Amino acid sequence: MLAEEFSFKANQIIGSKGNLNVALSGGNTPKLLFEILAAGYKTKIDWSKINFYWVDERCVPPDSAESNFKMTNDELLKKVNVPDMNIHRMRGEVNPETEAESYSVQLSENLPSENNIPVFDIIFLGMGKDGHTASIFPGQLNLFDVNEACSASENPQTHQKRITLTGKVINNADYIYFLVTGKDKSEVIRKIIERLQDYDLYPAAHVNPVGGSLNWYIDDAAAELFTKVKNQMR
Ligand code: 6PG
Numbered sequence: 001m002l003a004e005e006f007s008f009k010a011n012q013i014i015g016s017k018g019n020l021n022v023a024l025s026g027g028n029t030p031k032l033l034f035e036i037l038a039a040g041y042k043t044k045i046d047w048s049k050i051n052f053y054w055v056d057e058r059c060v061p062p063d064s065a066e067s068n069f070k071m072t073n074d075e076l077l078k079k080v081n082v083p084d085m086n087i088h089r090m091r092g093e094v095n096p097e098t099e100a101e102s103y104s105v106q107l108s109e110n111l112p113s114e115n116n117i118p119v120f121d122i123i124f125l126g127m128g129k130d131g132h133t134a135s136i137f138p139g140q141l142n143l144f145d146v147n148e149a150c151s152a153s154e155n156p157q158t159h160q161k162r163i164t165l166t167g168k169v170i171n172n173a174d175y176i177y178f179l180v181t182g183k184d185k186s187e188v189i190r191k192i193i194e195r196l197q198d199y200d201l202y203p204a205a206h207v208n209p210v211g212g213s214l215n216w217y218i219d220d221a222a223a224e225l226f227t228k229v230k231n232q233m234r
Helices: 002-017 029-040 070-079 096-110 183-193
Strands: 020-024 050-054 056-058 121-123 150-154 161-165 176-179 213-218
Touching: 002 020, 002 029, 002 121, 002 176, 029 050, 029 070, 029 176, 056 070, 096 150, 096 161
Parallel strands: 020 050, 020 121, 121 176, 176 213
Antiparallel strands: 056 161, 150 161
């Protein structure tokens, strides 16, 4: 379903404006979507019209098994022949503050903006079991208020340095797709979607597009604790 939705939306946007600016998250969840897209949508989308950016990156080299770029390149970009010039990698091997600044400049130069904030056509987000999204972790909600488009951050559990889009850029997107799978996220998802208890401590709860749309794609395991109609992710 999500692969089909992306294909439809991508073709619609490319048809109307000639290109598409998308920001991808990393981690494990998107791998299934990338596999489906690479296997079944190679000729259904004009991949040469899509500019690929990242929502966040771990501060590791691009050939590291932890690199979001490496995962995306291996699972999707190499398989659908995206031109190198369309791949706008967050450089995990560079000082995070330096790269956050450089990436912010890239976004302001390459993307349209609204309210002086870059606008992505589509952003794919994941969520950690601690309710983090992008690389905005609990206790870092200030990253939803800063004016910089990108920031350095740190995973408080592993102390791994990160680079991340900030909340204002995320919430400025036209279409946000949240992909969440796994039983270990069901309690946080329920609290966020049903606005229960301490839901606003979770960064994922602060994803509220200013003018765009927010679409949750949740598998049965992650959805088991809440009563709402379950979206299937294929
Ligand atoms: C990252 C991601 C991050 C991810 C969540 C969920 O760099 O890890 O961008 O925000 O979306 O941590 O990760 P999983 O999909 O592996 O559960």
